Amino acid sequence: MAEGLHAEAVLVETDRGAAVVGPVDLRVPDGGVLAVMGPSGSGKTSAVLAVLDALPPGLVRRDGRVRWRGAPVPAGRAARRWRRAATGVLGQDPASDLHPLRPVCALVAEALPGGLRRANAGAVRAVLTSLGLDADALWRRRPHELSGGQAQRVALARAVVADPGVLVLDEPTSGLDPATVELVLDVLEQRRGRPGRVTVVVTHDRGFADRVADLRLDIGGPEPVRGAASTTVGPRSPGGAPVLGLREVRLTAPGGRELLGGVDLAVGPGEAVAVLGPSGCGKSTLLRSLAGLHPPAAGSFSLGGRPLPAGHTDRSREALRAVQLVPQDPAGTLNPAQRVATALARPAMVLRGLTRGRAAAEVPGLLERVGLPPDVGRALPARLSGGQRQRVAIARALAARPRVLLADEVSSALDAASARTVLDVLDALRAEEGLAVVMVTHDRHVADRMDRVLTLAPESRSLVPGP
Known part of the structure; x- marks a missing residue:
């Protein structure tokens, strides 16, 4: 096969000269699909962005040569063009x-010459439909009106609508249900073998890589296992009063579409409940509602047998401390100007009343529990990988010492070892402190570690046991 994308000796450093990743050689033949793999924080994304000369501020490509279809791609303005x-x-x-x-x-059409013109509308509709989205229903919605999976597919539609020569997908299946993953595979399969087309997929999902890739590039060695030792927590029957309760709760999406109708649920101390369901059915909305960020259309919540106000602004400091949410998109909730140590100390100061010094003293232990080294505390979120940011978000929630943890796809950006570390920590907290966990996931391996598995069924708008 003819040469497609070829990069040699790519070396990435911080602007202060600290090594990040490399030197790396990356080669994708014409029509090929390359999977770039490695543990969380190994530099997979940085290496690929360096090939595109698109590194974020603070990182620089110190060395490396890139060729596209045999022609050199200089850095700087030429690379932007x-x-x-x-x-x-x-x-x-x-x-x-x-x-x-x-x-x-408009978001999808901006990748096409001329943007949202009538001539481009058909292409936009076609690519949205190919990814399992209802183009008519979503056409005028804005990002805050989309589920996490819908937003991911809209962003993917924007990336592929112009049929680019080089397609780069960074963790394209995180947070997607299995049926939607099949649609992503179809998109990639349509590019395979086509002249002038190469695809680079950054992923920690080895099963996905086995199905999609012609070639693999492994970056970094096995990540050191840090954090708590594994604690087995078997299925349990909630004892005493439920720590979290829902009664006749009805949830609606923006625009009034009903997501959940008249649901009852009780979660006991130390119990872990997995919530499954197709993308866009309302799983994340359920967690946001429990966190007080999306008041229900009807029904009530309780915490430890006492009424829990629906809105977070009406909750006491103790109630805010007791119910913590780890969102699906940690990059959007971590303050980009705030170092990790500050972000982790703040919940202990604000919600537990600790002094600045005592809160700061807890930060290294929190980082260690989720498998991160202490020096991560000095970093800004932009300097972290997606998996590292996800673990920081988990550590921030745990800093409040919650009674209930609402976890939205917390393993989706993690390699297998990091995911085990995080789940082991939660198991230990369930066993030792009675932490209750409600976890939205598409990962059956994660769901299998929970005590109960519920599915949010769009047809009945209810939570049903299994599968």
Whole structure:
């Protein structure tokens, strides 16, 4: 096969000269699909962005040569022109990359010459439909009106709609249900073997890589296992009063579409409940509602047998401390100007009343529990990988010492070892402190570790046992 994308000796450092990743050689033949793999924090994304000369501020490509179809791609302005003309990119945090004020139709069309013109509308509708989205229903919605999975597919549609020569997808299946993953595979399969088309997929999902990739590039060695030792927590029957209760709760999406109708649920101390369901059915909305960020249309919540106000502004400091949410998109909730140590100390100060010094003293232990080294505390979120940001978000929630943890796809950006570390920590907290966990996931391996598995069924708008 003819040469497609070829990069040699790519070396990434911080602007202060500290090594990040490399030197790395990356080669994708014409029509090929390359999977870039490695543990969380190994530099997978940085290496690929360096090839595109699209590193974020604070990182620089110190060395490396890039050729596209045999022609050199110089750094700087020439690389920017090449990216606009020849590449499509799905970032690791797609929801954060979507302009919050632009509707779906314009977001996807901006990758086409002329933007949202009538001549482009058909292509936009076709690519949305190919990814399992209802183009008519989503056409005028803005990013805040989309589920996490819908936002990810809209961002993917934007990346592929112009049929770019180089397609880069960073963790394209995180947070997607199995049926939607099949649609992503179909999109990639349509590019395979086509002249002038190469695809680079950054992923920690080895099963996905086995199905999609012609070639693999492994970056970094096995990640050191840090954190708590594994604690087995078997299925349990909630004892005493439920720590979290829902009674006749009805949830609606923006625009009034009903997601959940008249649901009752009780979660006992130390119990873990997995919530499954197709993308867009309302799983994340359920967690946001429990956290007081999306008041229900009807029904009530309780915490330890006492009424729990529906809105977070009406909750006491103790109630805010007791119910903590780890969102699906940690990049959108971590303050980009705030170092990790500050972000982790703040919940202990604000919600537990600790002094600044005592809160700061807990930060290294929190980082260690989720498998991160202490020096991560000095970093800004932009310097972290997606998996590292996800673990920081978990540590921030645990800093409040909650009674209930609402976890939205917390393992989706983690390699297998890191995911085990995080789940082991939660198991230990369930056993030792009675932490209750409600976890939204598409990962059956994660769901199998829970005490109960419920599915949010769009047809009945209810939570049903299994599968």
